[in-house]
Amino acid sequence: MLKVANIEVVYHSVVLVLKGVSLEVPSGKVVALLGPNGAGKTTTLRTITGLLDIHHAQATKGSVLFGEHDLLQTKAHQVVGCGISQVMEGRRILADLTVEENLQAGGTMEPRVQVAEDIAKHYERFPILAERRKQPAGYLSGGEQQMLAIARALMCRPKLLLLDEPSLGLAPKLVAQVASLISEINSDGVSVLLVEQNAAMALDVASEAYVMENGKIVLHGESEELRQDKDVQEFYLGIAKAGTRSYKEVKLYRRLKRWLS
Ligand SMILES: Nc1ncnc2c1ncn2[C@@H]1O[C@H](COP(=O)(O)OP(=O)(O)O)[C@@H](O)[C@H]1O
Ligand SMILES: [Mg+2]
Incomplete structure (x- = not known):
């Protein structure tokens, strides 16, 4: 479904950060991308979602295909239309808007009936969001903000969800909650590319994983195999x-x- 092949990315025309990265997310799977800080995980996501230019970066080699879409030729704002949604590192909820407005913001391109239906579904899944629907999202705890960010990303009903370190800064209990949420989303038919430094959590949720270091994939295998x-x-x-x-x-x-x- 998603096929990243031999990608090289250069920042500011000089710094080579991705050095021939290849990975695939088959339809219906959760795939983890693991690696330490600075390995190039976020850059890989930016390559997929067309966000390289705004970070002064450029893919100088390789291809990114999603179904029939050539993502290197697709503008960031069109990527959602291809069925890809992303939760960026650090949550990025709209702190001054209410919880409900945040969810609506995720569905601006969708029919109103569908938006109402999806918001109802998310409230059912996360009663805390329903309780706080009229409050500024900035008042939510870190874990709640992560849930909101994920719910918002699902408002456009993506086929593929990209998550950039959703467990970062969360207490272990909340990490477990995020993990089970990802499994739930996946069983609804959404494929997931899960970027994590928390390998234990990611290998629990994903069926296969890639390990990245210094701009290269150094390992790839079934989660079980990697755990051993x-x-x-x-x-x-x-x-x-x-x-x-x-x-x-x-x-x-x-x-x-x-x-x-
Ligand atoms: N906007 C940028 N300009 C220059 N270098 C960057 C930029 N963003 C990231 N980098 C560099 O690219 C490398 C990979 O970063 P990143 O993709 O954020 O890694 P990760 O998400 O795995 O921590 C790092 O060395 C980082 O310093
Ligand atoms: Mg990162």
Whole structure:
């Protein structure tokens, strides 16, 4: 469904940040994109949603296809029309508007009957949003704002939802709530590309995952398989002894060790 192939992205015409990234989100799946800060996860999402130009970046190589749409040739405002919706890093709700106005803002392109229907559905799913419908969204807690941001992104009834670190800054209980919400959304038929630093949570929700480091995909596999992977455990799940080495360094180290022994 979504096919990112061999993408290179350059910021300010000089800094090469994505160095040949390829990934796919098959229809109906939740796919995780994991990796440390600065790996290029957000840049990958910007490439998909046409937001590179406003960040002074440019895709210099590769392709991004979504069904029959060539997304590198699609303007940011048209991407929603292709069936893709995004929740950006840091939630970005409209703090001064009410909860209900935030939801309406997510459905401005949709028929009014559908908007009312969807808002009712979200209120049922999140009673707290219904309770606070007339209050400024800025008064919601961090977890509630994340729920609102996700609900708003669903107002345009996307086929593919892109989530940029939805668990960031949330308490463990709320992270679990966000995780089950993502599963629920997916069982409604929406495909999801879930960008996360919280690998434990993401591998629970996603059926497969890509691990990105320094602008490259360094690992790809079924979630279960990655959960068993010693390196993933060490660097991204914090199960094994924590280290300060990068994934690449360990690979080199292991290769060297094999070579020497
Ligand atoms: N607007 C920008 N201008 C220049 N460099 C940027 C910009 N945005 C991100 N970068 C750089 O691109 C790299 C990847 O960033 P990003 O995609 O935000 O990573 P992640 O989301 O994985 O933390 C980082 O080195 C970052 O400094
Ligand atoms: Mg990011």
